[in-house]
Amino acid sequence: MNAFQTRPLVLQPRGAIEPCSRCDARSRSVCNAIPDTELRRLGEAATTHTVASGSTFVTEGEPASAFFNITGGSAKLYKLLPDGRRQITGFVGVGHFLGLAVSATYAFSAEAIEHVRYCRFSRAKLRALLDDFPAMEKRLLQVASNELVAAQEQMLLLGRKTARERVASFLLAQSRLGVICQTPRVQFALPMTRGDIADYVGLTIETVSRTLTKLRSDGLVDIPNATDIVICNRPAMERIAEGMT
Amino acid sequence: MNAFQTRPLVLQPRGAIEPCSRCDARSRSVCNAIPDTELRRLGEAATTHTVASGSTFVTEGEPASAFFNITGGSAKLYKLLPDGRRQITGFVGVGHFLGLAVSATYAFSAEAIEHVRYCRFSRAKLRALLDDFPAMEKRLLQVASNELVAAQEQMLLLGRKTARERVASFLLAQSRLGVICQTPRVQFALPMTRGDIADYVGLTIETVSRTLTKLRSDGLVDIPNATDIVICNRPAMERIAEGMT
DNA sequence: CGGTCACTTGATCGTCTTCAATACCAGTGG
DNA sequence: CCACTGGTATTGAAGACGATCAAGTGACCG
Known part of the structure; x- marks a missing residue:
């Protein structure tokens, strides 16, 4: 069931090729909490990556060193049991923000189901951004709240x-x-x-x-x-x- | 399966009888993000309530007018299907914060399983608190993130x-x-x-x-x-x- | 064309549900 | 003191839904 796992291929400074001002994801993501005038800050905090369909770019249990913002394609998030049983906890598309867990390791894996582009923020840099732009923290809280509602709906589906x-x-x-x-x-x-x-x-x-x-x-x-x-x-x-x- | 529903009985200004400084829940709840010197602000934003075991104090689908902080006892959160099938999405105890949904109506119901005490914050007052104390917003985001992780774990349980x-x-x-x-x-x-x-x-x-x-x-x-x-x-x-x- | 992979379809099996009876416990009142 | 009640838990027997095992189809690709 699990495809052979490959690692992300491309890695470039965010602002270099595709500034945040032209990002497809911005209107749909938490990034829109940051004013246009500050977009350079945002761009400099992230690196862009692309992964092919079937690639795993977050692995459950590994140290949670970064956060991700999907800017293209779509991916599935899942958890595994030791014997290989799998539960997909969500499909995520453009604008989705991943990796908010407070714990030291990722609670899920993420695998691209289409060619995926994403921005990667280190914990430290995201922390700095959130400190400087409380509006972004507000947006994240909204997003997390909505996901919690969706998760409860999914529990109803799975349980009943x-x-x-x-x-x-x-x-x-x-x-x-x-x-x-x-x-x-x-x-x-x-x-x-x-x-x-x-x-x-x-x-x-x-x-x-x-x-x-x-x-x-x-x-x-x-x-x-x-x-x-x-x-x-x-x-x-x-x-x-x-x-x- | 659903007990006869009664409404909360007691309703008093928070600070009047049991100031936040002596609250059992404070150390375990988001309230601890607010400094001791500002506790009066916190107390004045909330009203305290108690409900007996079996009472429903949040009803799915009703206008989401407030947020709740459990200060005593425990409760179950659940969703229903029209034919009565029920999925309990969580059990909550002292210190737990409820009702973060962004939508206009509650996404779940809450029923006391032991005599419950809670603080009720109107949306407007909580909003004001969060605007004045960004640390509280940070704590809420942490809490929401942790709940999201727990929800994913529960999906694995229910699905697989x-x-x-x-x-x-x-x-x-x-x-x-x-x-x-x-x-x-x-x-x-x-x-x-x-x-x-x-x-x-x-x-x-x-x-x-x-x-x-x-x-x-x-x-x-x-x-x-x-x-x-x-x-x-x-x-x-x-x-x-x-x-x- | 042979190979792979995803999907579909069929037959059988097993886990959990459903239906039903019984046990248990606390509270109430004769 | 004991019968009665209502709610909760346990246990048993039968049945159903979805899982498993297996075969077959079709699309894509070297």
């Missing part, structure tokens, strides 16, 4: 929902992120594999696959290919996701 | 662990909070019911009960009565909790 409800909930959540076209039907892409979905919603690959085909045969979704999904009947899907069937 | 592993993990986590006596054996109390435990670890009451008796017959725990637990073999329990059986 059926396979059908889990898959429906997952599809709806994904549809809210990356919509491709929005007629009455809502189409969007699933950048992750069935195995990733399974490890996220606490099922097996086979059950995810079977559940998707069942949803299709029930006329609730369309699956033009393995990576694209169309929700044909959103209200019905929402009822399913909440267990109201 | 067996019944035996879940119960063992739960007992170990509880043992780290309220130890009564610590010989080689570790005894502690479980203030919550079997039903609460079940809804926390994503099982049924029956499975929790059966699993506990199995752990006892395996000589791993002792169960002098329904509310007390003794872990007889902690290393073995830790291996079980991590799936290394």
